[in-house]
Amino acid sequence: MLILKAVSLKPLHGYGVLLRIQHISGNVLEIPQGSLYPALYRLEHQGLIIAEWGQSENNRRAKFYSLTAEGRRRLREETAGWNRLASAIAAALSTTSEEV
Amino acid sequence: MFPRICSLFRALTWRRDFEEDMNEELRFHIEQHTEELMRSGMSREEAGRRARIEFGGLTSVAEECREARGLYLFDQLERNLRYAGRLLRKSPAFTATALLTIALCLGANLTIFAVIDAILLRPLPFPDAARLVTIFNTYPKAGVERDGASITNYYERRGRIPAFSSLSIYAFGTAIVGEPGSMERVPITRISPDFFTTLGAGPAFGRTFTDAEMTYQTDDVAILSGAYWRQHLNADPHVIGRKVQVNGHARTVVGVLPSSFHFLSSDSQLYLPLASSPEQRSPLERHSGGNVTQMIARLRPEATIEQAQAEIDAQNTALEKSDPQAKEMAAAGFRSLVVPLHADEVAAVRPTLLLLQAGVFLLLLIGMVNLVNLLLIRASARSKETAVRQALGASRRFIVSEVVVETTLLTLTGGLLGLAIGAGGIRLVAALGADRLPFGARIAFDARVAGVALAAAVVLGFLLAAPIAWFNLRLRPNDALHSEVRGATAGRGVQILRHSFVIAQIALAFMLLDGAGMLGLSLKRAMAVSPGFRPDHVITAQISLVGNNYPSPAAGLAFAERLEAGLGSQPGVSSVGVATNIPFSGRNGKSAATVEEYVLRPGESPRGHYSYGVGGDFFRAMGFSLRAGRFLTSADSRSKARYCVVDEDFARYYWPHTNPLGHRLFQGSEPGPAAEAFTVVGVVGSIKQAGLTDNSAQGAIYYPYIDHADSNIYVVVRGSARAGALGRMLQKTAREIDPELAINDVQSMDGRIEDSLMARRSPALLGGIFSAIALLLIAVGTYGVLSYSVAQRRREIGVRMALGARPGQIRGQFLTLALRLLAGGAALGLIGAWMTGQAMQAVLFHVPSHSWMILAASASIIGVVSLAACLLPALQAARISPMQVLADQ
Numbered sequence: 011m012l013i014l015k016a017v018s019l020k021p022l023h024g025y026g027v028l029l030r031i032q033h034i035s036g037n038v039l040e041i042p043q044g045s046l047y048p049a050l051y052r053l054e055h056q057g058l059i060i061a062e063w064g065q066s067e068n069n070r071r072a073k074f075y076s077l078t079a080e081g082r083r084r085l086r087e088e089t090a091g092w093n094r095l096a097s098a099i100a101a102a103l104s105t106t107s108e109e110v
Numbered sequence: 111m112f113p114r115i116c117s118l119f120r121a122l123t124w125r126r127d128f129e130e131d132m133n134e135e136l137r138f139h140i141e142q143h144t145e146e147l148m149r150s151g152m153s154r155e156e157a158g159r160r161a162r163i164e165f166g167g168l169t170s171v172a173e174e175c176r177e178a179r180g181l182y183l184f185d186q187l188e189r190n191l192r193y194a195g196r197l198l199r200k201s202p203a204f205t206a207t208a209l210l211t212i213a214l215c216l217g218a219n220l221t222i223f224a225v226i227d228a229i230l231l232r233p234l235p236f237p238d239a240a241r242l243v244t245i246f247n248t249y250p251k252a253g254v255e256r257d258g259a260s261i262t263n264y265y266e267r268r269g270r271i272p273a274f275s276s277l278s279i280y281a282f283g284t285a286i287v288g289e290p291g292s293m294e295r296v297p298i299t300r301i302s303p304d305f306f307t308t309l310g311a312g313p314a315f316g317r318t319f320t321d322a323e324m325t326y327q328t329d330d331v332a333i334l335s336g337a338y339w340r341q342h343l344n345a346d347p348h349v350i351g352r353k354v355q356v357n358g359h360a361r362t363v364v365g366v367l368p369s370s371f372h373f374l375s376s377d378s379q380l381y382l383p384l385a386s387s388p389e390q391r392s393p394l395e396r397h398s399g400g401n402v403t404q405m406i407a408r409l410r411p412e413a414t415i416e417q418a419q420a421e422i423d424a425q426n427t428a429l430e431k432s433d434p435q436a437k438e439m440a441a442a443g444f445r446s447l448v449v450p451l452h453a454d455e456v457a458a459v460r461p462t463l464l465l466l467q468a469g470v471f472l473l474l475l476i477g478m479v480n481l482v483n484l485l486l487i488r489a490s491a492r493s494k495e496t497a498v499r500q501a502l503g504a505s506r507r508f509i510v511s512e513v514v515v516e517t518t519l520l521t522l523t524g525g526l527l528g529l530a531i532g533a534g535g536i537r538l539v540a541a542l543g544a545d546r547l548p549f550g551a552r553i554a555f556d557a558r559v560a561g562v563a564l565a566a567a568v569v570l571g572f573l574l575a576a577p578i579a580w581f582n583l584r585l586r587p588n589d590a591l592h593s594e595v596r597g598a599t600a601g602r603g604v605q606i607l608r609h610s611f612v613i614a615q616i617a618l619a620f621m622l623l624d625g626a627g628m629l630g631l632s633l634k635r636a637m638a639v640s641p642g643f644r645p646d647h648v649i650t651a652q653i654s655l656v657g658n659n660y661p662s663p664a665a666g667l668a669f670a671e672r673l674e675a676g677l678g679s680q681p682g683v684s685s686v687g688v689a690t691n692i693p694f695s696g697r698n699g700k701s702a703a704t705v706e707e708y709v710l711r712p713g714e715s716p717r718g719h720y721s722y723g724v725g726g727d728f729f730r731a732m733g734f735s736l737r738a739g740r741f742l743t744s745a746d747s748r749s750k751a752r753y754c755v756v757d758e759d760f761a762r763y764y765w766p767h768t769n770p771l772g773h774r775l776f777q778g779s780e781p782g783p784a785a786e787a788f789t790v791v792g793v794v795g796s797i798k799q800a801g802l803t804d805n806s807a808q809g810a811i812y813y814p815y816i817d818h819a820d821s822n823i824y825v826v827v828r829g830s831a832r833a834g835a836l837g838r839m840l841q842k843t844a845r846e847i848d849p850e851l852a853i854n855d856v857q858s859m860d861g862r863i864e865d866s867l868m869a870r871r872s873p874a875l876l877g878g879i880f881s882a883i884a885l886l887l888i889a890v891g892t893y894g895v896l897s898y899s900v901a902q903r904r905r906e907i908g909v910r911m912a913l914g915a916r917p918g919q920i921r922g923q924f925l926t927l928a929l930r931l932l933a934g935g936a937a938l939g940l941i942g943a944w945m946t947g948q949a950m951q952a953v954l955f956h957v958p959s960h961s962w963m964i965l966a967a968s969a970s971i972i973g974v975v976s977l978a979a980c981l982l983p984a985l986q987a988a989r990i991s992p993m994q995v996l997a998d999q
Contacts, residue, residue: 023135023138023139024135024138024139025138025139025142025143028139042166043139043143043164043165043166044165044166044167044170044171045166045171045174047132047135047136047139047171047174047175048171048174048175048177048178049178051175051178052178055178063131066138066142068145070138070141071134071138072135072138073131073134073135073138
């Protein structure tokens with residue numbers, strides 16, 4: 011989900027995805043670098059993201075990932091699902107003894 | 111799913127690109143990270159090292175990426191394939207045996223399946239063909255099982271049976287077409303206007319017939335088949351309105367059918383209106399179908415056959431109230447049956463085809479059992495290797511997939527070889543007469559059949575893999591490693607399994623041999639039946655007397671007499687005759703007759719008898735035997751008095767206790783005026799009318815040609831000259847008299863009888879071929895198992911011989927084992943053969959369902975083959991040298 015979110019903002023190469031996730035999560039989440047690529051390949055295989063070769067900031071050939079329509083829909087669904095889950099858990103945790 | 115398959119496909123086809131891209135991408139990542147670390151103040155080497163550490167193992171990441179793309183399975187498959195290929199190449203004898211087994215078994219199955227597919231499975235080439243039915247009248251108690259449907263039936267039923275959306279009638283026939291000088295006889299079909307509507311397929315252009323064209327005055331129209339239009343009218347697009355000459359009359363072309371139009375097995379060139387007169391449509395003609403006119407109908411989408419049958423029955427009952435013949439018809443067991451058109455067309459060949467498929471499936475079973483056994487032996491020999499690999503951590507999935515890949519590689523390769531064998535086999539069965547079966551022309555080696563065969567090969571691969579995988583997984587590494595070291599014998603379970611497979615194989619082969627034996631014996635018994643006349647040295651041909659030269663039976667008679675005179679004077683010809691039909695012609699030719707003063711018993715109805723109009727010296731030419739009185743002669747066709755000859759069956763039925771000579775009878779199902787009576791002047795021996803295995807004593811009547819005339823006549827010539835010479839002589843003489851005549855179907859009488867046995871000979875021959883293959887397979891199978899058994903017990907044998915066992919004892923031990931397997935197989939096979947016999951009763955002729963003679967013969971053949979196969983390994987066992995075995999340890 012985080013990867014989808016990361017590439018949803020603008021096309022990114024693998025390293026960019028890593029930085030972006032660290033950035034948007036406020037350096038809380040750190041992904042093991044090696045496991046990023048299998049995940050990217052899996053998402054690409056599922057048709058959620060699409061890869062294109064392009065120029066990186068320092069003019070190197072790099073593979074940029076962007077979201078497909080299918081991926082966009084999946085991101086929406088997962089975000090909604092996550093929000094529901096999170097608010098349910100939050101509600102559960104904030105329950106006080108009187109309410110039971 | 112789709113994008114995944116696309117992405118996997120891209121990755122597979124651009125494998126090199128995929129790898130390069132992936133490596134570049136991963137390298138890029140590490141370099142980026144390195145640069146960033148350097149920016150935070152690290153040295154280049156240190157930064158590079160840290161980047162690589164943080165990234166993790168490059169190779170394992172790459173492997174995970176490949177796996178994410180689904181490539182992993184293919185990599186494994188490729189490795190397995192290469193491994194399996196290497197293994198198979200390393201043991202060429204095994205591989206060749208296995209491939210040959212699979213190829214033979216699959217090829218034989220493919221052949222028979224192609225026939226079954228074409229004849230039984232493939233639907234008729236019409237939309238919603240399952241809704242097409244045929245309706246025919248049957249009079250079982252009068253000995254007439256099938257009498258088609260009459261024109262009256264058609265006009266009475268049309269539009270009045272709610273279960274049918276459309277109903278029509280047709281009659282197959284032949285006609286002479288073309289201008290004088292280039293006339294030829296072609297098959298035609300006469301049809302009612304709704305024929306094409308019923309089938310759901312009609313003319314490519316032009317129109318169908320109209321109701322107005324169904325009378326004799328207005329029926330001068332024709333619809334052409336696609337083939338006729340192309341071959342004879344140069345595919346003229348403006349053919350509508352042109353004239354074609356049919357039987358000497360001009361008819362206007364009103365439509366052309368597409369080339370794809372095929373009705374049942376007919377190859378009709380022309381379709382003509384089935385014209386009739388008001389008399390032919392009257393209730394008096396209701397029962398005169400004569401199996402010439404046939405009815406087809408299409409069920410409404412919601413209607414069932416049962417519903418249609420009920421409606422037909424109800425209508426018959428209602429009509430019979432006013433039917434003068436109702437009582438006789440009820441006594442004859444009259445009913446009109448509604449049956450699916452396709453099933454009806456193939457009903458006669460279905461049991462034989464299914465039997466052959468069962469036989470060939472048995473063969474496949476034998477082959478597969480054989481292969482499993484050989485594979486098990488191989489797996490046992492490799493059990494140490496498998497055990498080591500399992501001990502080293504090979505997963506169960508890996509072990510199974512390896513086996514599956516190997517067996518599937520075997521069966522698929524064998525299947526490809528089998529395709530070649532099947533293609534040859536299809537040609538063989540066509541030559542054996544399969545192409546003359548209904549829909550036989552559809553039998554072909556095509557993509558559909560090949561696809562089924564290859565799919566079957568894959569399924570077989572998986573089935574074969576199952577016991578081997580089970581064996582491999584069951585191996586406990588510890589035991590397997592030990593058993594090799596200590597020289598113990600193999601696991602008992604596997605040994606029992608192997609032996610039971612041999613027993614099963616022998617039992618299956620037993621069933622196959624027994625079945626084939628019964629078919630063979632049945633053929634032999636059928637061939638031994640005397641046709642009741644002397645068919646040797648007889649040539650027959652069919653001539654159609656149509657056109658302006660033959661307006662009346664008298665003109666036909668005149669032609670016949672000139673022909674007899676012309677042929678009779680030729681050297682080498684002893685007698686010549688003509689008749690409206692001959693035995694074994696494939697025509698039915700039954701019609702009703704009424705014996706004067708014969709009172710029907712309660713429940714008895716007028717019977718249909720084989721009826722012939724004969725001229726010239728027909729009886730001598732055919733070699734009939736005279737029992738009483740005299741034969742008919744040419745003079746009887748001219749005399750005013752009417753005479754006839756009957757056969758023994760007829761005489762015995764009507765005059766069991768009196769002399770038949772002098773009695774009188776009438777044509778038709780009712781007595782006529784005295785002037786139309788025929789006096790019986792002779793009795794001839796009964797003959798087989800349609801086939802040697804007929805056992806209906808239906809009776810036959812021979813009238814003078816002039817009184818039972820037909821425009822189709824058969825010429826019968828007996829002579830000492832060779833068959834070919836007689837045939838040429840016949841054609842030449844007929845052409846000299848009338849060059850425009852079409853002469854067809856020139857064949858010796860022996861040949862006609864041979865052909866009538868095709869339905870028995872071909873299955874017997876195929877059964878023989880299958881049995882031979884089965885014997886070969888069991889020989890290979892028993893040899894394989896026994897010789898493995900010997901090899902495995904070399905140490906034991908060596909030790910025993912060192913301790914003083916004689917070679918004879920060792921030999922005896924293995925022969926006893928072989929005998930035990932054989933006895934087990936024979937016992938099981940006996941049960942199987944008994945069931946086979948029961949199932950085969952329908953196709954057997956004068957052979958009991960369990961003939962001890964055939965059983966004993968099958969047992970001894972199998973015994974000899976499998977014992978011979980055992981002898982070699984047993985002798986090898988006896989020659990084992992103790993010194994060498996112990997030295998091997």
